[in-house]
Amino acid sequence: MAREFLTIRQMCDTFKVSARTLRFYEAKELLFPCRLGQKRMFTPKDRARMTLILKGKRFGFSLEEIRQLLNLYSIGDRQRTQITTALKLAGERMDALLERRNELNRAIKDLKVEIDAGAVYLAEIENTSDAAQ
Amino acid sequence: MSDERLTLREMCDRFRVTPRTLRHYEYIELLAPEKLGRTRFYGPTEIARLKLILRGRRFGFSLEESRQWLLLYDSDPENRVQMETWIEWSGHQLKELAQRRVELDETITELQRLHDQTVEAYKK
Numbered sequence: 328m329a330r331e332f333l334t335i336r337q338m339c340d341t342f343k344v345s346a347r348t349l350r351f352y353e354a355k356e357l358l359f360p361c362r363l364g365q366k367r368m369f370t371p372k373d374r375a376r377m378t379l380i381l382k383g384k385r386f387g388f389s390l391e392e393i394r395q396l397l398n399l400y401s402i403g404d405r406q407r408t409q410i411t412t413a414l415k416l417a418g419e420r421m422d423a424l425l426e427r428r429n430e431l432n433r434a435i436k437d438l439k440v441e442i443d444a445g446a447v448y449l450a451e452i453e454n455t456s457d458a459a460q
Numbered sequence: 461m462s463d464e465r466l467t468l469r470e471m472c473d474r475f476r477v478t479p480r481t482l483r484h485y486e487y488i489e490l491l492a493p494e495k496l497g498r499t500r501f502y503g504p505t506e507i508a509r510l511k512l513i514l515r516g517r518r519f520g521f522s523l524e525e526s527r528q529w530l531l532l533y534d535s536d537p538e539n540r541v542q543m544e545t546w547i548e549w550s551g552h553q554l555k556e557l558a559q560r561r562v563e564l565d566e567t568i569t570e571l572q573r574l575h576d577q578t579v580e581a582y583k584k
Contacts, residue, residue, distance in 0.1 A: 445547045
């Protein structure tokens with residue numbers, strides 16, 4: 328099984344992705360299926376790459392980052408560089424997410440303050456118009 | 461001070477936005493700077509409007525919502541309707557932001573889990 332080539336349909340079933348996604352990854356040079364006439368035949372290496380692509384996506388990496396990570400595999404240091412780089416990218420993304428959460432928390436806090444201030448303002452003009460009557 | 465007029469460049473510097481953003485807001489009729497030849501000048505009204513647009517954006521309001529909300533200003537000298545609308549919309553927006561934070565928390569937890577898994581797997 329491991330040595331077999333897979334058709335695009337089989338790849339879709341194996342990885343639960345659409346044919347369009349696979350063609351897109353090929354165009355972006357993330358996958359390199361062979362051609363049998365018009366048909367794409369995905370190699371065992373493509374399958375290994377696909378597993379890593381999906382993992383990279385779960386990490387929230389861009390396709391370009393994933394492409395660069397995949398190319399590090401060929402360095403041949405038992406993936407040391409590849410994994411170190413992936414962890415570094417994950418760290419940067421984590422920092423960005425935490426910063427976004429901080430900003431979100433600030434926005435929520437400020438919005439609450441503004442709603443309260445608005446309610447006070449409305450109560451005041453209500454009083455003023457009552458007093459005028 | 462109240463009749464100050466800023467150029468596009470000065471607006472960008474003060475509000476930390478790009479020229480492209482300001483031109484876009486003008487294109488969708490959120491801002492209407494005075495034009496002298498090809499130079500744009502932003503008076504107190506435009507400055508106030510931009511402040512409100514950016515405030516709305518920070519709280520996650522769409523530009524269309526900001527546009528509708530700004531329209532209320534002209535018809536309403538006391539700002540009563542505008543303020544009531546603001547409070548009502550903000551209540552919804554607060555829920556929306558809270559939901560975003562839940563999703564963000566999930567993403568952060570998932571990323572941390574993946575990170576730890578990878579480190580664990582590599583140790584072996």
